[in-house]
Amino acid sequence: MWHIITLVFPYAIAYTIPMLVTALGGLYSERSGVTNLGLEGLMLVGYFACALFIRSFESSFYAWALPLGLLTGMLAGALFSLLHAFASINLRADQTISGTAINMLAAALTVYLARVFSGSGNIRIMMGIVRSDVPVLSKIPVLGPLFFSQTYWSTWLVLAIWGASWWFLYKTSFGLRLRACGEHPSAVASAGVNVRLMRYFGVVMSGALAGLGGGAILITYSGEFNGSVAGLGFLSIAALIFGQWKPLGILGATFFFGLATTVANVSQAIPQLAVIPPMYLKIFPYVVTLIALVVFSKRSAAPRASGIPF
Amino acid sequence: MIKGKKLQAPGQHVFLTGFSAIILGLLAGAVLMALIGRNPFSGYLYLFRGGLMNIKRIGDTMATATMLILVGLSVGFSFKTGLFNIGGAGQMLMGGLAATFVAHRMNLPRPLLLVMIIFFGLLAGAVWGIIPGFLKARFNVHEVVATIMMNWIAYWVVYYIVPAHLKGPSLETESMSIPAGNSLRMEWLSRLFNGSYINLGIFIAIAAVLIIKFILDRTTLGFELKTVGSNRFCAEYAGIKVNRDIIISMMISGGLAGLAGMAYYTGYSLNVQIGVMPSQGFDGIAVALLGASTPLGILLSGLFFGLLQAGKGFMNAMTKVPPEIADTIIAIIIYFTATSSLFLRFFVRWSKRRENVRQEKAMAASRKEDV
Numbered sequence: 001m002w003h004i005i006t007l008v009f010p011y012a013i014a015y016t017i018p019m020l021v022t023a024l025g026g027l028y029s030e031r032s033g034v035t036n037l038g039l040e041g042l043m044l045v046g047y048f049a050c051a052l053f054i055r056s057f058e059s060s061f062y063a064w065a066l067p068l069g070l071l072t073g074m075l076a077g078a079l080f081s082l083l084h085a086f087a088s089i090n091l092r093a094d095q096t097i098s099g100t101a102i103n104m105l106a107a108a109l110t111v112y113l114a115r116v117f118s119g120s121g122n123i124r125i126m127m128g129i130v131r132s133d134v135p136v137l138s139k140i141p142v143l144g145p146l147f148f149s150q151t152y153w154s155t156w157l158v159l160a161i162w163g164a165s166w167w168f169l170y171k172t173s174f175g176l177r178l179r180a181c182g183e184h185p186s187a188v189a190s191a192g193v194n195v196r197l198m199r200y201f202g203v204v205m206s207g208a209l210a211g212l213g214g215g216a217i218l219i220t221y222s223g224e225f226n227g228s229v230a231g232l233g234f235l236s237i238a239a240l241i242f243g244q245w246k247p248l249g250i251l252g253a254t255f256f257f258g259l260a261t262t263v264a265n266v267s268q269a270i271p272q273l274a275v276i277p278p279m280y281l282k283i284f285p286y287v288v289t290l291i292a293l294v295v296f297s298k299r300s301a302a303p304r305a306s307g308i309p310f
Numbered sequence: 311m312i313k314g315k316k317l318q319a320p321g322q323h324v325f326l327t328g329f330s331a332i333i334l335g336l337l338a339g340a341v342l343m344a345l346i347g348r349n350p351f352s353g354y355l356y357l358f359r360g361g362l363m364n365i366k367r368i369g370d371t372m373a374t375a376t377m378l379i380l381v382g383l384s385v386g387f388s389f390k391t392g393l394f395n396i397g398g399a400g401q402m403l404m405g406g407l408a409a410t411f412v413a414h415r416m417n418l419p420r421p422l423l424l425v426m427i428i429f430f431g432l433l434a435g436a437v438w439g440i441i442p443g444f445l446k447a448r449f450n451v452h453e454v455v456a457t458i459m460m461n462w463i464a465y466w467v468v469y470y471i472v473p474a475h476l477k478g479p480s481l482e483t484e485s486m487s488i489p490a491g492n493s494l495r496m497e498w499l500s501r502l503f504n505g506s507y508i509n510l511g512i513f514i515a516i517a518a519v520l521i522i523k524f525i526l527d528r529t530t531l532g533f534e535l536k537t538v539g540s541n542r543f544c545a546e547y548a549g550i551k552v553n554r555d556i557i558i559s560m561m562i563s564g565g566l567a568g569l570a571g572m573a574y575y576t577g578y579s580l581n582v583q584i585g586v587m588p589s590q591g592f593d594g595i596a597v598a599l600l601g602a603s604t605p606l607g608i609l610l611s612g613l614f615f616g617l618l619q620a621g622k623g624f625m626n627a628m629t630k631v632p633p634e635i636a637d638t639i640i641a642i643i644i645y646f647t648a649t650s651s652l653f654l655r656f657f658v659r660w661s662k663r664r665e666n667v668r669q670e671k672a673m674a675a676s677r678k679e680d681v
Contacts, residue, residue, distance in 0.1 A: 037454065083645065093648045096394055096454065100595055101645040108637035109342075115632040116346045234458045241455060279470035286459040293451040 004270055006145040008262055010131075013147075013155060014220050016258030018043070018213040018229075021158045023236040023243070023250045024165055025209030030245060031169065032202025033182040033195075034088050035307040037099025039210050040233025041106030042077045046211025048110035049076030050218050051123040051225035058127050066127060070154070070215040077211020078204045080106065085203035089196050092309035103233075111227045124224040129154060154216050161209070166247040178202060182303030185310045195310050210236075235285075242292045244301045253292075260285040324602040327650040328611070331600065335643035342638060343631055353631045360624025361617040367624075369506025373578055375616025376511040377402075380570035381594025382612050383515075383522050384563045386603035388453075390526060391559035392539035397442060397457025398567040399591025400464035401435040405568025406575030406582055407468055408434035410485060413492045413576050414476060423492060427576055428514065428569070435568015436561045438464060443560025447553035453560070461587065469584045478581065485582040494577030511573030516609070518566060523605040525562075535559050567591065589637075593619075596644045615640055 022039050029036040036042075050073030058065040084102050087093040115121045131150040138148040169175040180188045181198045189195045213236070214229060235257055242256075243249025264281035267273040273281070340350035361371045381398045388395035395401075409431035416426055442456035476485035490497075494509040526532040537545040538555050546552050570590060575582050597615055601607030622636035 087645070087649045091649045093650075097595075097599060097648040098645070100396070100592075101641055101648050104592060104596065104641035104644060105638065108634045108641050112342070112632045112634035112638055115634065121632075121634075231458070231462055234455075238455050238459065241452070277470070279466055282466040282469070283463045286462045290445065290451070290456060290459050293455060294445060294449045297450045297452070 004272075006149075008259075008266060009146045010150045011221075011266070012255070012259040012262040014152060015262055016255045017152075017155050017158045017220070018216045019232050019236045019239060019254040019257060020213075020251060021161060021216065022210045022213035022233060023239045023254055024162055024247070025206035025213070026236055026240045027165070027169075027245060027247065027250060028178070028202045028209070029206035030202075030240065030303055030306045031179045031182045032199045033185055033303060033305045033308070033310065034085070034199050034203050035095040035099065036081075036084060036203065036206050037096055037237065038081070038084050038102030038106070038233075039099075039206065039236050040229060040231070041099075041103035042081055042207050042210035043214035043217075043229045043233045043236075044106045044110050044227075045080045045207075045214065046073035046077040047214030047218055047229060048114060048123070048225050049073050049211070050215035051125055052114075052117060054125045054127060054219070055118075055123050058125060066129060066219055069219065070212060073211040073215030073218075074208040075211070077207040077209070077214065079207070081203050081207025081210075084207075085200050088309065089199050089203070095307050095309075107227070110225075114225060114227065122224055122226050125218065127219070128223055129219050152220050154220060158212070158216065161212075162247060162251065169247070179303070181310075182306050185305050189310075199310070235289075238289045238293070241302075242289060242296065244296060245303060246301075256288075257285050260288065324604075324607070327647060328600050328602065328607070331643045331646035331650065332614070334646045335639045338642045339635055339639040342635060346631075348629060348631045353625060353629055353635070356625040356628040357618065357621040357636070360621030360628075362621070364504070366504040366506045367620065369500075369503030369508035371613070371617050371620040372512050373506065373508040374620040375613045376509075376515045377570045377574045377578070377588075377590040378593055378597050378615050378619070379515040379609055379612030380511075380518060380573060381567050381590050382597030382601060382608040383518055383605065384566035384570065384598075385594045386598035386601060386605070386608050387522055387526075387566060388559055388563040389598060389603040390539050391535045391555065392542065393443075393446070393453050393556065393559055393563070395439065395442075395457055395560065395563045395567070396454050396595065397439065397460045397564070397591070398570070398594045399587045399589075400457070400461035401438045401564045401567035402571030402574060402588045402591050403461075403464040403468050404438045405431040405435035405571030406588075407471065407571075408568075409572035409576045410476060410488065410582050413488045414486070420491070424494070424510070427494070428572060431568050431572025431576070432565045433568070435571060436565035439564015439567065440557060440561040443557040443564075446560070447556040461591070465585075465587060468582060472582050472584050476582065483584050488576055488580045490580075492576075493580055494573065495580075507578060509573070509577035511577040514569060514573060515612075518569060519605045519609045522566075526605070531555075531558070567594070570594070593637075593640060596640050599644055599647045 022043055026036055026039050050069040053072040054065045054069040061068065084098050087098040088095040111121050114123055129152045131152060134148040134151060138144045169179060177188060177193050178198055181195050185195045210233065217229060218225060239250055239253035239257060242253040263273065264284060267276065267278055267281050343350040343353045360367065362368055384398055385395055409427045412427045412430045416423060418426060438460055442453045442460055445451035445456050446453045472485045473482055478484050478486040494511050496510060499508055500506060526536065534550045534555050537550060538552050542552055574588060593615060597608055597612045600611035618636040618639060622633040625631055626633040
């Protein structure tokens with residue numbers, strides 16, 4: 001059993017990371033007061049831009065292609081999120097609908113452009129991150145094989161962003177103002193803070209981080225852009241609610257989804273799990289999400305002004 | 311948190327908003343075609359010819375619009391109650407799965423079989439809609455997240471049920487085809503439209519439009535649902551059982567999407583593919599928004615989007631513009647519908663300025679008369 005756990009764990013973490021960073025992006029947006037239902041689309045844009053960049057430059061930039069590709073994905077996500085920011089902040093559009101439009105637009109536009117560049121609508125890259133053991137730490141018994149063996153460097157990057165975000169949102173005055181914009185924007189405005197600018201910042205951060213999430217899918221386990229992030233963006237939104245709009249909660253919720261999905265994916269190879277019909281394992285994360293929502297929604301800790309135009 | 315709200319543009323500007331959104335969407339599509347070095351004029355020419363150039367293609371356009379109208383009604387109906395049913399895809403899958411089972415397994419005379427197909431498609435969709443409705447009413451679970459979860463549950467249920475119970479002869483990934491005699495396709499109808507795959511679904515969609523219009527405009531239930539949608543607390547104060555109405559609204563909304571799935575899998579494709587979310591489930595949101603959530607508006611916008619969807623294959627064959635341009639245009643139209651306040655502001659400013667000019671002229675004229 002232990003052997004199986006050490007085998008499954010790295011995959012679970014690889015699967016968790018894109019959701020974690022995307023949900024973290026959603027946190028910035030919601031905390032600033034803008035609901036962002038378009039995370040799935042923003043991930044897709046980052047996924048596409050990252051693939052296009054790496055495909056174009058991997059033969060000339062070599063090892064630099066991957067980090068620069070991730071950066072391109074973040075930029076593309078940030079730029080695309082401006083559509084949502086403009087609609088919901090300046091035009092006071094319905095944010096749920098604007099987010100849905102972002103998702104539809106990203107899904108159609110990325111495949112449209114991918115067809116133009118590659119003919120088939122898929123963009124395959126040659127490179128990917130090589131997994132490596134973290135020196136020293138991977139030798140620790142129990143923890144070493146679980147967390148520090150065969151890891152992607154992008155995992156550590158995202159965890160660092162997660163830590164920095166926690167510090168930024170909870171320990172700096174800028175973070176405090178940002179969170180206040182999501183709770184009581186008129187109070188913040190009367191204190192002389194530009195609420196619209198803060199909200200722009202929140203939405204653009206969500207675009208950049210979701211774009212990074214899409215890029216992380218590409219360079220870790222997928223290896224090609226195929227026009228879909230398979231609902232991970234929506235799961236990130238669910239994780240945001242499940243995790244009660246808090247960094248630690250999001251970490252736990254996304255890891256739970258990552259683990260549950262990985263277990264469902266590898267269940268046929270594991271005798272102890274193969275007795276359970278795969279259908280039950282596949283629907284397990286979604287059913288548990290519904291149950292978790294039932295438990296948490298009564299006393300929801302959602303930012304109070306999120307979704308309301310200012 | 312996402313707040314439920316009345317999701318439509320104000321009264322008389324609805325038509326104007328929709329119209330300007332369409333124009334802007336088509337313009338943006340033209341720019342996208344030009345950017346990749348294709349001629350937008352020939353692109354649009356073939357796109358519209360692909361949907362309209364002969365009686366067969368008109369039939370195909372209507373067959374494509376069938377699902378869009380039904381899902382559009384589903385989304386629009388829930389909008390009226392202040393709910394956002396984003397679960398059309400899952401409700402379609404379950405409605406289609408149930409209807410496909412009936413078409414294969416029930417040995418009944420044709421008219422009775424058709425009634426059962428329709429009934430079970432409706433029922434399965436309604437069940438899939440009632441669950442998030444109940445969770446919303448009882449536990450305040452946001453329906454957007456709940457319906458997305460229901461989509462994925464439906465996706466995996468179909469993924470495993472179809473190969474296990476309805477496996478096709480050759481491919482593992484799709485169910486066996488429904489014999490034409492057990493499907494919604496009618497020989498006289500196909501012949502009338504010169505071999506098109508138009509089917510009874512279009513009549514079901516039109517009937518649904520009329521029934522939903524009747525429910526919304528002429529019944530107490532419709533009045534209650536609209537009241538809940540425009541102000542939940544006011545409705546509660548007036549003694550309307552808000553929670554019960556939320557569940558009923560989601561049940562009807564899910565049932566309509568279930569009908570769309572039924573029409574899709576037993577009239578249009580005649581089999582169920584696994585591993586595919588029906589895209590109409592999301593396009594229905596676009597249909598409802600452009601149609602301003604009114605049944606007749608949805609009928610028209612469903613036909614318009616059906617035209618784009620049906621024509622894109624022909625355009626792709628004739629011009630090398632990727633077929634995704636149609637979905638892109640639809641998405642852009644929705645973005646512009648969502649940001650409709652922009653147009654409204656322009657329109658209001660423009661009509662005010664005209665009004666001012668008119669008044670000034672009138673004043674100037676009256677001054678002259680005084681002199």
